[in-house]
Amino acid sequence: MSAVAIATDVQIVVLSGPSGSGKSTIVRELLRQSPIKLTLSVSATTRPPRQGEVHGKDYYFLSSEEFKQRREHSEFLEFAEVHSTGNWYGTLRSELDRAKSEGAWALLEIDVQGAKSVLEQYPHAISIFLTTSDFEQRLRSRGTESEAVIQQRLATAKSELQSATMYGHQVLNDDLQTAVQQVIEILKTQQPPRS
Numbered sequence: 762m763s764a765v766a767i768a769t770d771v772q773i774v775v776l777s778g779p780s781g782s783g784k785s786t787i788v789r790e791l792l793r794q795s796p797i798k799l800t801l802s803v804s805a806t807t808r809p810p811r812q813g814e815v816h817g818k819d820y821y822f823l824s825s826e827e828f829k830q831r832r833e834h835s836e837f838l839e840f841a842e843v844h845s846t847g848n849w850y851g852t853l854r855s856e857l858d859r860a861k862s863e864g865a866w867a868l869l870e871i872d873v874q875g876a877k878s879v880l881e882q883y884p885h886a887i888s889i890f891l892t893t894s895d896f897e898q899r900l901r902s903r904g905t906e907s908e909a910v911i912q913q914r915l916a917t918a919k920s921e922l923q924s925a926t927m928y929g930h931q932v933l934n935d936d937l938q939t940a941v942q943q944v945i946e947i948l949k950t951q952q953p954p955r956s
């Protein structure tokens with residue numbers, strides 16, 4: 762068997778949205794509340810861990826060299842340089858296999874470049890773009906990024922908002938519970954994954 766197993770029959774759910782759109786909170790609540798079992802795909806990244814982040818749980822923190830090698834071995838379903846920081850992020854195909862083996866749908870929290878690539882490969886993936894009316898304020902209130910990083914993320918957010926139409930669904934996250942319920946309703950209307 763090749764090192765690259767491709768789980769084509771796992772249902773993929775792609776969730777994107779600008780920094781500050783509350784993606785992480787929505788993801789946490791979805792994992793808790795969704796009646797459809799979801800497995801969060803753990804992305805690989807070359808960015809250094811933030812305080813408290815755990816390898817294998819928050820991300821697979823890889824050196825640039827290892828990321829490149831895995832790219833060359835086609836281990837990624839998608840990958841992208843996010844926020845023009847020189848940091849690479851990607852979804853390992855093995856994460857789809859993991860979701861499949863857990864009998865779950867794979868939830869991918871990725872940027873718009875990654876989403877585009879996934880949708881090209883899996884047109885039946887469920888794609889949801891999250892937005893909010895006060896993302897700048899949320900981004901700032903996190904207090905984890907420098908002003909330069911915030912400016913960069915705001916610029917990315919503006920261009921990401923222009924890509925929102927590529928997604929099958931858009932959900933406004935001004936109220937957490939409402940947004941979570943909307944996402945759950947979207948998931949419930951989709952066909953179960955083929956077995």
Ligand code: 5GP
Pocket residue numbers: 777778779780804805808839840841843850851852870871872873874875876
């Ligand atoms: P952060 O560095 O704040 O954890 O994530 C920054 C951005 O990277 C987020 O907007 C997130 O959607 C994106 N991201 C995280 N994992 C992946 C991935 O596997 N692929 C792509 N394309 N983007 C990702």
